[in-house]
Amino acid sequence: MAKEQLRNAPGQVRDAIVHVLSLTSRPLSVKEIENRVGQMIGPTPTSSVRSYLRLNTPDLFVRETRGVYTVQTVAAWSAQRNLFETQIWRDPVKFGKSTIFHADCFDWIEQQEDNRFQAVVTDPPYGLYEYSAEQQNKLRNGKGGVWRIPPSFDGHTRSPLPRFTTLSAQQLKDVRMFFFNWARLLMPKIVPGAHVVVASNPLLSYIVSGSLSDAGLERRGEIIRLTMTLRGGDRPKAAHDEFPNISVMPRSMWEPWLVYRKPIEGRVQDNLRKWGTGGFRRPSSERPFGDVISSAPTRKVERNLAPHPSLKPQAFLRQVVHAVLPMGKGTILDPFAGAGSTLAAAEAVGYESIGIEKDEHFFKMACDSIPRLSRLAPNVQH
Ligand SMILES: C[S@@+](CC[C@H](N)C(=O)[O-])C[C@H]1O[C@@H](n2cnc3c(N)ncnc32)[C@H](O)[C@@H]1O
Structure with missing residues (x-):
């Protein structure tokens, strides 16, 4: 029109x-x-x-x-x-080939030149709510809000989890709009064929998927991170004895990472020549990059280095990050960087990366943890 x-x-x-x-x-x-x-x-x-x-x-x-x-x-x-309190564009902090900015990614992305990034790997907040100042205070005080402290199991204390089932219809609409706006903003800043890999969860992934598609990205599948955790599958609250054979929800043992791509120009080979993107780098010439990756919960050694409530494991991230730059060249963006685990993984595999984190506490954490996480031995298997 x-x-x-x-x-x-x-x-x-x-x-x-x-x-x-x-x-x-x-x-x-x-x-x-x-x-x-x-x-x-x-x-x-x-x-x-x-x-x-x-x-x-x-x-x-x-x-x-x-x-x-x-x-x-x-x-x-x-x-x-707490946006208006966020100090935008403070000097970025650099370590090796990674750079982290303390800023709100919406504002920051908008200011970038077009075709700036060759891939995005990110683990965003899922409601806008769990990383708000209010919800973070509730989490830090251990009371109320969307963060749930699961009961300990067999003597193991489990980490807090955001309780996404509590999102109202309006909040779900906000999530949809948040991801749609985010992807629209991102589109011109990534090159044709750039992959956008977004961590999600089984309850909300359909919303994020719809928003990313509506914004013009092409769906290319999902990477299944097999987490094999012991979360969920519990009997009805306060009625365990009455319903001993019932689980309210399936015990969740996987995490979907949505795989999207900006439409390519011509054939994949044309796009690879022109932009260096469009496919996945193989782990070895014999083996293609696969979409099921075994990955136990983030190891204690990493959580001690970077105590972020949503820290993702290096062993998993290094495989994903390695794959998203098919020619091994370019810059990976993580707009919701948290403690910088994506940047650390990029550093470990020798790629350039840029991260944005709006929370000052996590931004400082990332400045410390990127060098430390990136130096962890490559055989960080679980
Ligand atoms: C799920 S966490 C990412 C954790 C990360 N994967 C790690 O391993 O440390 C999402 C992060 O995005 C940050 N965040 C939320 N909204 C943001 C925004 N608009 N701009 C930049 N960062 C944001 C939150 O403060 C939080 O640290």
């Missing part, structure tokens, strides 16, 4: 304003909104932007200060994520 026609469709300007405000985590001035809406649907007069903003405030848009607006959902996220 021509830009002119798009602009004339009913509600198009309003939807474009929602879209541009959703793509950034900071409020925008009317001028900025006008420019970005213009890029999306063609020149749009300031008066039209203003009247849509006015008409839909406060239900949809929030007036932060005079002439500066954000969109309701983003306002809710921002409050949750």
Whole structure:
């Protein structure tokens, strides 16, 4: 559809304003909104932007200060994520071929030049909620919120897990929108054929998958991380004796890592020549990269080096990271870097990587742990 026609469709300007405000985590001035809406649907007069903003405030848009607006959902996220307290673009910290920024990835990605990254490997927050300041406080106090401390089992204390089943319908919608906006933002910044590998969980992966596809990425399968944990499969709460033969849910022993790719240009061989992407690097010339990877929970030695509640194991990540740069060249991005385990894995296999972490505590943790995790012996088998 021509830009002119798009602009004339009913509600198009309003939807474009929602879209541009959703793509950034900071409020925008009317001028900025006008420019970005213009890029999306063609020149749009300031008066039209203003009247849509006015008409839909406060239900949809929030007036932060005079002439500066954000969109309701983003306002809710921002409050949750303590965004305006996050210090954006502090000097990045470098170690070897890895660089970590303390920033909000939405803002940071938006500022990057096009075709900047050859792959993305990330483990995002699944609700926007579990890594909000409020939920992190609840976790650190050991009480309430989406974090659940599973009962110890056979004398083993188990790590806290986010309780995703508690997400409401609205929160699920927010998750959908969060990943859609994230992927739309990412699309121009990755080269054709770049793989985007996203850690997920069996309860929410269908939502993330839908959002990534809607944003224009191609689904290429899933990597199954066989975790073989002892989580789930419990009998009904407070009624164990009455229902001794019942599990409320299957005991989950795997973790889906969604595999997506930005559409390639021409054939895979053409794309490999031009962009160096489009396929997976084989672990050896005899063996293709496979989509089931045995991986026990993250080892204690790693958790001691990097005590992040969602730390992923090096043995698993190094295999994935190695595979996503088929020619062994390029930069891997982890926009939700946590303690930097993806960057450490990239460092260990000799690749360039960039990570973004918005939480100051985890950012500092990553600065310490990337060098240490990356130096762990390569035979970190479980
Ligand atoms: C599931 S954890 C990743 C843990 C990581 N895989 C590791 O092994 O350490 C997600 C991380 O994303 C961070 N995060 C959440 N929203 C973010 C955003 N908008 N920008 C950058 N980081 C964000 C959280 O603070 C959290 O540390």
